[in-house]
Amino acid sequence: MPQRSHAPFLHAIVGCGRVAPNHVDGFRALAEPWEVGWACDREPARAREFAAAHGIAAATASAAEVFADPAVTSVSLTVDHAQHAPLAEQALTAGKHVLVEKPLALSVADGERLVRLAADRGRVLSVVSQHLYDPLVRAVHRWVKDGVLGRLLHCRVSLESSREEPYYADSYWRGTWAGEGGSAVINQGYHCLDVARTLCGELRVVASVARCGELFATMETEDTLSALLAAGEVPVAFSVTVGSTVTWRSRIELIGSAGTVEFDIDHPASLHRATGSAELERLAAVERARAAEEEPPGIDYYGVSHRRQIADFAQSVQRGEPMTASTGNGLRMAALITDLYAAAGLDRAQRREA
Numbered sequence: 001m002p003q004r005s006h007a008p009f010l011h012a013i014v015g016c017g018r019v020a021p022n023h024v025d026g027f028r029a030l031a032e033p034w035e036v037g038w039a040c041d042r043e044p045a046r047a048r049e050f051a052a053a054h055g056i057a058a059a060t061a062s063a064a065e066v067f068a069d070p071a072v073t074s075v076s077l078t079v080d081h082a083q084h085a086p087l088a089e090q091a092l093t094a095g096k097h098v099l100v101e102k103p104l105a106l107s108v109a110d111g112e113r114l115v116r117l118a119a120d121r122g123r124v125l126s127v128v129s130q131h132l133y134d135p136l137v138r139a140v141h142r143w144v145k146d147g148v149l150g151r152l153l154h155c156r157v158s159l160e161s162s163r164e165e166p167y168y169a170d171s172y173w174r175g176t177w178a179g180e181g182g183s184a185v186i187n188q189g190y191h192c193l194d195v196a197r198t199l200c201g202e203l204r205v206v207a208s209v210a211r212c213g214e215l216f217a218t219m220e221t222e223d224t225l226s227a228l229l230a231a232g233e234v235p236v237a238f239s240v241t242v243g244s245t246v247t248w249r250s251r252i253e254l255i256g257s258a259g260t261v262e263f264d265i266d267h268p269a270s271l272h273r274a275t276g277s278a279e280l281e282r283l284a285a286v287e288r289a290r291a292a293e294e295e296p297p298g299i300d301y302y303g304v305s306h307r308r309q310i311a312d313f314a315q316s317v318q319r320g321e322p323m324t325a326s327t328g329n330g331l332r333m334a335a336l337i338t339d340l341y342a343a344a345g346l347d348r349a350q351r352r353e354a
């Protein structure tokens with residue numbers, strides 16, 4: 001095992017699965033003296049292998065051991081959805097800053113409790129929303145705010161992705177109400193909704209239809225959901241499926257009185273259409289000419305913006321600056337997802353207890 005140095009800011013990874021490499025990469029990319037000092041997975045062999053593969057000094061199967069280490073500044077919680085709230089509570093109570101993967105929690109009440117706890121303890125709590133940091137998303141957000149699209153009239157948001165049966169069958173949590181708390185929306189579709197909320201404003205659920213328990217015998221949660229939402233007076237059409245033959249394809253379209261944009265949050269993100277005015281076309285040309293994105297450290301459609309959010313998190317821990325991905329954002333996403341499921345007739349709390 002490599003020796004741990006004495007960096008002033010020591011970070012720990014709790015959950016060494018698919019997304020964990022993006023977190024190690026993000027903390028390693030920081031200019032200031034941060035170090036990833038613990039790899040923790042409740043599967044001891046996975047923790048050891050992950051630590052060895054990423055040059056992390058210490059490995060353990062016990063999150064409690066990590067939280068009890070006074071040298072640890074902050075933790076990434078990269079575990080199944082059901083454990084986000086209890087582990088975040090333990091980490092915050094132990095005085096750690098917390099970067100939790102999405103979603104914040106499976107219920108709004110749990111999320112609110114965490115937000116209060118973080119505020120009481122004076123600790124940073126941030127929910128991963130990496131696509132809010134994508135340069136293209138930020139550019140489109142500026143165009144909306146600056147009125148380049150005129151008055152927003154309509155938004156269409158979709159994600160089609162393909163998941164094979166082993167993705168659910170080989171996982172202790174995916175495809176279950178108890179562990180994942182839903183599937184297509186809360187897991188894959190989350191990012192598209194997050195971006196749409198940011199661009200259009202708070203979303204209200206008007207109607208929602210879901211298909212559950214039909215794609216694979218081992219999957220009890222929804223594989224497909226379509227919904228009509230509204231941002232104020234603006235209709236927003238949302239749909240997501242994990243039953244496509246296409247690995248990953250997102251689309252976000254904003255139709256305004258002065259211009260239309262169509263883009264994705266895949267990797268690398270693309271601006272497919274920007275029409276309506278010479279000014280919009282000029283701004284779009286600048287975006288298209290932007291330097292190509294660096295290689296992603298993990299699965300390509302996770303993108304590279306974990307690095308940007310982790311840099312923001314580190315600034316917030318070190319200097320107390322507010323973050324782009326605020327806890328309020330994570331909380332509003334938890335509420336929106338709860339409403340989407342409820343409107344589709346899925347009582348998640350009841351299903352989690354069944």
Ligand SMILES: NC(=O)c1ccc[n+]([C@@H]2O[C@H](COP(=O)([O-])OP(=O)(O)OC[C@H]3O[C@@H](n4cnc5c(N)ncnc54)[C@H](O)[C@@H]3O)[C@@H](O)[C@H]2O)c1
Pocket residue numbers: 014015016017018019020040041042043046061062063077078079080081083101102103128130171187301302
């Ligand atoms: N932001 C993104 O783009 C993105 C991408 C993928 C996953 N995610 C999110 O990341 C989280 C993890 O997803 P994943 O695909 O990496 O899952 P995964 O199943 O691949 O990994 C989870 C790991 O956590 C470990 N674990 C479970 N309970 C633990 C505990 N109490 N202590 C220590 N380790 C524990 C498991 O053994 C497993 O190795 C989820 O919330 C998911 O939605 C986000």
